[in-house]
Amino acid sequence: xxxxxxxxxxxxxxxxxxxxxxxxxxxxxxxxxxxxxxxxxxxxxxxxxxxxxxxxxxxxxxxxxxxxxxxxxxxxxxxxxx
Amino acid sequence: xxxxxxxxxxxxxxxxxxxxxxxxxxxxxxxxxxxxxxxxxxxxxxxxxxxxxxxxxxxxxxxxxxxxxxxxxxxxxxxxxxxxxxxxxxxxxxxxxxxxxxxxxxxxxxxxxxxxxxxxxxxxxxxxxxxxxxxxxxxxxxxxxxxxxxxxxxxxxxxxxxxxxxxxxxxxxx
Numbered sequence: 001x002x003x004x005x006x007x008x009x010x011x012x013x014x015x016x017x018x019x020x021x022x023x024x025x026x027x028x029x030x031x032x033x034x035x036x037x038x039x040x041x042x043x044x045x046x047x048x049x050x051x052x053x054x055x056x057x058x059x060x061x062x063x064x065x066x067x068x069x070x071x072x073x074x075x076x077x078x079x080x081x082x
Numbered sequence: 083x084x085x086x087x088x089x090x091x092x093x094x095x096x097x098x099x100x101x102x103x104x105x106x107x108x109x110x111x112x113x114x115x116x117x118x119x120x121x122x123x124x125x126x127x128x129x130x131x132x133x134x135x136x137x138x139x140x141x142x143x144x145x146x147x148x149x150x151x152x153x154x155x156x157x158x159x160x161x162x163x164x165x166x167x168x169x170x171x172x173x174x175x176x177x178x179x180x181x182x183x184x185x186x187x188x189x190x191x192x193x194x195x196x197x198x199x200x201x202x203x204x205x206x207x208x209x210x211x212x213x214x215x216x217x218x219x220x221x222x223x224x225x226x227x228x229x230x231x232x233x234x235x236x237x238x239x240x241x242x243x244x245x246x247x248x249x250x251x252x253x254x255x256x
Contacts, residue, residue, distance in 0.1 A: 010164040011195040012153050012178040016137040016221045020195065023167050043163070045154030046199040058134070060171050065194045069256045 002047075003074060006032060006039035007061065011046045015062055020050060024059035033061055036080040040070065049073035133173040136228065142219035144181055146208030150227065151187060152179045153199030153251075156242045165234055175237055176218070176228040181207070183225060190225075192253035200254045205246040213240050 006029070009022035022041060027033045033052055041050040041063060047070055050063040066073050144150075154160065161177060168176040182190060187204075190196055210217050215237065216230035231237025 008163070010154075010160075010167070010178065011198050012180070013164065013168070014178060014221050014223055014226045018221060018223045018226070021171075023170050025170065026167060042198065043154075043160055045157070045160065045201065046195065048195070048198040058171060060134075065198065067194045067197060071256060 003040045003070060003077065004028065005042060005047060006077075007041040007050070007063075008043055009041040009050075009063075011042050011048060011065060015060075017062075019053055019062040020065050021060055021062050024055065024061055027061070034080075038066075038073075038076045038079050040077055041065075049076055134171055136172060136218065136220040137222065139219040139221075139224065142224070144183075144207040144217065144227075146206065146211070148207040149182045149187070150179045150205055150207060150210070151182055151190060151196065152177070152203045152205075153196045153201075154203065155201050155248055156203055156244075156246060158238050158242055161238045161241060162234060165231075165238060168228075169234075174230060175232065175234055176220075176230045177241065179205075179227050179229055180225045181227055188253075191251050196251065197253050199251055202249050202251050203246050204249065205244050209244050209246070210241075213244050215240060215244075 006027065007022050008026040009020065011020060013021055015021045020041070024030045024033060032039065033055060035052055035054055037052050038049055039052065040047060042048055049066045049068070049070060051066065052061060052063050054062045056062070066076070165175040165177055168174070180190065180196070191202060196202060207217055210229060218228045218230050220226060220228040229241060231240070
């Protein structure tokens with residue numbers, strides 16, 4: 001079964017530093033989106049497990065995309081850096 | 083000096099001038115107005131909005147024949163959602179796309195982010211520019227471009243009407 005999307009995002013989008021990004025307003029649960037956390041981001045064309053790197057004051061969420069499949073990375077979702 | 087996002091509320095003219103000369107401005111100038119101080123003395127006042135500006139790679143132009151690739155298909159509703167999200171942050175509409183340069187399409191297709199897409203859309207730079215869309219070299223990744231437009235509905239329609247190809251990504255594995 002496909003995991004639910006935590007953060008709707010266009011995985012093509014890059015910020016100036018080459019990180020993926022989306023907006024807190026597109027999060028299923030904004031409280032869950034904080035630096036270090038891994039979650040499922042994307043849309044119906046492309047999804048991936050990503051690690052949140054930063055959340056700006058304006059709600060822009062920056063993340064890195066893990067290259068592996070959702071299935072392979074599913075166990076990482078919800079984990080965070082210590 | 084480059085003004086970084088955490089310092090969004092700075093409104094001094096000194097910062098304004100700094101923003102004007104820095105190669106990577108992050109703030110948008112909302113407008114100017116003359117403030118009368120009396121006795122024929124007036125100063126020029128600028129307002130700065132909190133919207134971020136993109137880093138533009140000055141002088142980076144693509145040949146007409148250069149192929150650009152984007153993960154996913156050109157679905158109007160998805161594109162509108164993506165462009166709206168871009169507008170939330172950068173106060174203009176934009177859609178990300180990658181120039182096939184410096185490596186082959188096959189190499190790009192097996193790397194993040196394209197490997198996460200089952201389908202890839204290909205379009206030439208000339209087709210986008212002839213359609214009246216802006217092709218902006220945004221960010222530090224020399225392959226990353228933003229297709230820019232000012233009217234959401236019209237911009238997305240023009241983009242979806244561009245001649246393009248959709249191919250299956252042979253490196254996508256679920």
